Amino acid sequence: MEADASELAFGQKVLEAQPFSVLLGARLTAFGAGAAVLELDVRDELRQQNGFVHGGVLSYAADNALTFAAGAAVGPAVLTAGFTIDYLRPARGELLRARAQVVRPGRTRVVCRCDLLMVDAAGEETLCAVAQGTIAVSGTAPGAAGS
Numbered sequence: 001m002e003a004d005a006s007e008l009a010f011g012q013k014v015l016e017a018q019p020f021s022v023l024l025g026a027r028l029t030a031f032g033a034g035a036a037v038l039e040l041d042v043r044d045e046l047r048q049q050n051g052f053v054h055g056g057v058l059s060y061a062a063d064n065a066l067t068f069a070a071g072a073a074v075g076p077a078v079l080t081a082g083f084t085i086d087y088l089r090p091a092r093g094e095l096l097r098a099r100a101q102v103v104r105p106g107r108t109r110v111v112c113r114c115d116l117l118m119v120d121a122a123g124e125e126t127l128c129a130v131a132q133g134t135i136a137v138s139g140t141a142p143g144a145a146g147s
Contacts, residue, residue: 011031014071014076018064025041026064032072036071037097038064039098042118052090066112066132067112069114070102078110083131084131085116086130088128089126090128093119096119098116106137109134110137115130116129116130
């Protein structure tokens, strides 16, 4: 995914304006051309009782990455309308990477998909969940890419 530095800087600024994303320590590492990558370091507070990353954390990452991808395609006035997520395997690793891209941009709705990958200490990615979402183009939320 190719994006210029100003697009990424804009996306990072929007993410930094989300208190919940700041609380989780989320980072936007790619943004532009209808795609986005959101990353999150795994720490104990983000795990469930069996030691896996909690499904709610995966859902957060999918939701935000889907919406950022849509914003990268149609502009910042976007809000999540809905999404589904399928958990494929327990989320084990040191880093959660949510890689989203636009499937179809529309005037009022944008359909996106997201792969949720766990990255281990060696840098190897393992797909642990997939999500698909519909993002509403609101026209009333300037600078508000993300959910």
